[in-house]
Amino acid sequence: MFSEYGRDAKILIGANAVGQTFLWFSFFLLPFYLRALGYNMRAIGAFFSTQTIVGGIFFLLAGPISLRLGYRKTLLLSAFLGLTGRLLQVLAINSLVLFLGFLLVGMNMGLRQPNYNAYLSELVPEERRHEAFSKSFGLGTLFNSLGVLLAGFLPGYLTGLSLAEETAYRITFSLSLLQFVFVIPALLMVRDVVVRERKIRWEKTLVLKILKFSLPSALIGLGAGITIPFMSLYFKLRFGETLQAISWIFFFQQLAMGLGSFGLPELVKKYGPVKVITAFQGTATFLLVVFPSIETFALAGAVYVLRAILMNIIWPINSSFMMGFFRTEEKATANGIQQAFSTFMRGVGNSIGGTLFAVSLAYPFYATALLYASATALFYAFFIKHNGEKR
Template sequence: MGSNSIIISLYLLSLGLSALEIGELLSLGVLVGSFVSLILSFLGDLYGRKKFAIISRLISTVSFFFLFLGIPIAYIFSLTWGAGGLLFSLLAEKSSNLDKALGVRQSLTILFSVVGSLLPIFLEYRGILFLDVLINLVALSLLLPITEKFKGSKKLKIGSIKVVSKFSTEAIIGLGAGLVIPLMSLWFYLKFGVTGPEMSPVFALSELTLAFSSYGSVLLAERLGRVKTIVYTHSLAIVLLFLLPLSPDFLIASLIFVVRNVLMNMTSPVFESLLLRLIPEEERGRANGIVNFMESIPRAIGPSIGGYFFNEGNLFLPFFITGFLYSFATILFFIWFKREEHL
């Protein structure tokens, strides 16, 4: 994941795609991935989550293999590996302390992502994609021995739909994120002329600091509460997002990028814990899938818009639009969830 955030846009560029075409392909990838993940989430709640998590991982593995062969359209199936929260639901079943389990998972995921962020220094794009295939196969083998108590509810009813609808704030976040986040390596290249190997240490540092801060957010939430922790860190990140496109050089832009990434994403385990605690066990897979779907559809639109502006030479406006969308979503989140601090 760490290396892909750097190389995918650049790899597609090397295959002859324009910035606009790259944005459209990234959009399509999110769109297809979100639909597949939503379907697998519902099936997981009906018949058991493990088998559909395995199917999701298989789809992703095959996708990366064809992308390695130089087939750009294969990218659209590479984003199904999360399967709308099936893995989170499995983790919730096994955990006695959900907050800390999610925090440890997030930190370990990011630490491995740090290693991935350094790969462009040593490997070419296709070499990294082949490594993606191997890593997916290893992850698949780790899923196989897991035992699952939950065998499926056999019911499609979503009793927690009112709670789930409040997480529509993620749709606004998704639209904003889609405008710039998938295109950050392309933005660095267009703005400062830096290459993948030059960006690699910056992305690695960003992931490394996020790894430690993710677990720290769990500890912070124990003192401030989950909702306040999310709102405070997101607010600081939004300020930095407005400043990022105004950076005069690559060094300052890199510093802002790293700190903003930490503040915006460190509370992921806190957010996921809040969601899982508000949703009954038998509905967690599909509820999580719906929330991810609400975020993913607008996120799918974003890269096309961002790619259009970048293609026109406008490297500023997408960041400002994202900043305003993030601000609106954060305010709504606080209003709707401020009473849930007791969970």
């Protein structure tokens, strides 16, 4: 599957995939873990907002830092920050320690993704970029599915051994530290790529390109922040289901998304990246509108899985498409700014979502659908003329 890639690209993709087991694991489990620690929905929203806003700040710093340190050292710095942050979240001695943990994980989030995307795009041939991003995403998502099952079943198993709920969730959440056990050694094994230019020429065309990618991302980030962090709790509150039952929804979501992503490059070759992205996002938006009216857990789970696949499976294509517009020294900065827009708005959305869910279990989905529809229309308008271009 990866024989055509170089050694460093294989190591990077492999370590990312295995690490993803515990990244999605922690994302899925975190709301339940915080509830077990005694925090309410508003407090959970505030913690998520802290993490995402700090992440947004470090998305802006990701490019300048990588121009000084290089992609590999920046990713290592990110990993050590994330490891420390997760450790503080596991300890959770008090609210201040937990708050510091969210701060450090936000820093990790902000530095990691722009530099991973930029680094991977430089390690693979230009003509294989869409394929490499999709394979990286697909493999990582398959490992994600295993993490979701583990997160769903281990707390119940531990409480069955007469452990207190808080202790069971804390032990389970501590496994999130394993992400860095795989990632840090891998980053020590790979070589960095050469960035010849250490300064970015901030011309008008560059700024416009970044803004065209950033504005749709900001709208999607706001919409996602309103609903996505609360989805596992939504299924529990709406249908009264157990954590184990809910985990199966997220398992099938990740499994189907991972398998489907391997075929996505063929669709892109046939129809072009812009048409594929907007078609998938548009369909996902429609499903969000009807989602709150669904009365049964099984059907709601199926619709949520389909919506999540359609919305998320195209992100590696979106990232790869974006990388084709920028020079080597611009990639991390451009991607960082784009994700900063998304992350700042996601942080705002977390607080809005906590408030809206406290009022109604339906309102957040309508708000998110409106924002997704606007983002999809903007992206199509900005980039449809580039749909057939080879970059």
